[in-house]
Amino acid sequence: MNWKLPAVCGALIAGLALAAFAANGAGTQDETLAGAGTPERALPQSRAEVQLSFAPIVREAAPAVVNVYSRRVVAQRSPFAGDPFFERFFGQQAPRQREVNSLGSGVIVDPSGVIVTNNHVVANAQELRVVLYDRRELEAEVLLTDERTDLAVLRVRTPDPLPVLPFDLSGAAEVGDLVLAIGNPFGVGQTVTSGIISALARTDVGITDYAFFIQTDAAINPGNSGGALVTMTGELLGINTAIFSRSGGSQGIGFAIPAEMVRSVVAAATGDGELVRPWLGARLQPVTSDIAQSMGFDRPRGALVADIYPQGPADRAGLRRGDVILSVDGAETNNEAAVRFRFATRSVGDEARVLVMRNGDERTLTVTADAPPGDREGERTVLAGRNPLQGAEVVELSPAFNEANGLDPFLEGLIVTAVQRRSAADFFGFQPGDRVLELNGRTINSLRQIERELARNDDAREWPIEIERRGERFRRTLRL
Secondary structure, rough: OOOOOOHHHHHHHHHHHHHHHHHHHHHOOOOOOOOOOOOOOOOOOOOOHOOOHHHHHHHHHHHHHHEEEEEEEEEOOOOOOOOOHHHHHHOOOEEEEEEEEEEEEEEEOOOOOOEEHHHHHOOOEEEEEEOOOOEEEEEEEEEEEEEEEEEEEEOOOOOOOOOOOOOOOOOOOOOEEEEEEEOOOOHHOEEEEEEEHHHEOOOOOOOOOOOOOOEEEEOOOOOOOEEEEOOOOOOEEEEEEEOOOOOOOOOOOOEEEEEEHHHHHHHHHHHOOOOOEOOOEEEEEEEEHHHHHOOOOHHHHHHHHEEEEEOHHHHHEEEOHHHHHHEOOEEEOOOHHHHHHHOOOOOOOEEEEEEEEOOEEEEEEEEEEEEOOOOOOOOEEEEOOOOOOOOOEEEOOOHHHHHHHOOOOOOOOOOEEEOOOOOOHHHHHOOOOEEEEEOEEOOOOOOOOHHHHHHHOOOOOOEEEEEEEOOOOEEEEEEE
């Protein structure tokens, strides 16, 4: 069944018109209800057209949506733990074990048993079970989790191929299109709700690092997380992930992760199991009204290139500071989040056509999507010696490490990742996330630099240091 949106809308409107026609008792079936200057809308010609429904789409899509049950055991400490008076009379009480169960939804995207859901549905789970549409229960293993997109990929083992939902990668979705949300809200069982696409490319939601959501008014409630947002052609438009609500229930504002991002995460999980996101190698900023006016734009549009990473993809493609990126492969981009999303959904080595405005002229550049340079895990070391940083674990920043950890890819230097208890670094108040900028008046950009500086001044009494903490810079002289 291949239902098209215009036909569905036309038939529904026509059905309403038929009721008005019958009530008025006038006119013939050949008459149209179109007003002046509007397209003609014909009356339904059969009973089937009047009784139009979403049932054929649901019959095809629903079997590919599953329930995901997760279980974990957590230690529950007594509220009196650590209280000397309580422990004197009752002794130290061992933490009690408490079982926590949660419920979500998932979508089968490969007949071999590959299922995609939300990361928050399976986070810290010690046991995962999937209930199929035909009520079969299967154990699931985690292939990949990605906290930055809130996606997780699972696999179940079954001798028979499973029904799947194909991805809608056409990019043809528009605001106002009808959609269905399928999931298991409140644990009542698989439920289908309908609505429309309320907005596309929502980037200011603040749910994940790669924010680029489809907004819908189809009812999405707790338990729908990981479920399917389905088009009128029975394809997967997105994975339902969050709602905006003051009560905890649906208030008509739900968000779904687009199928393009879902496909890239699934491809990584079923490939080598490592998710590597390409990058542009440019720092971007929004085009404000003032900037648009100074550049001769009739309105704010595009993303302004503020900085270029040397020898990065943007640099090699010929992108320059001051260029305005208008679109990537024909998709309009009006902020940095939109550009990052377009590159993050591509594979390393893919080429993207980037339309830019430069000095009033439009030109198209071909940018190769490359992986950011550096070590994703980062080289870590625990600093030693007689100095204020003794006991601090630091890692050297790189675009690859920064991208993997949600940091500005252009950041350089060293960042503190852990602090040993009762160390000098603990005494002086260093915290994970502190970025070391200068030590003894010298800029610090690498592990070798800081180790050399610490060795040169070992056992010194005074240590001038500058760090950055949560965007603020602090300069102090620490004394041993």
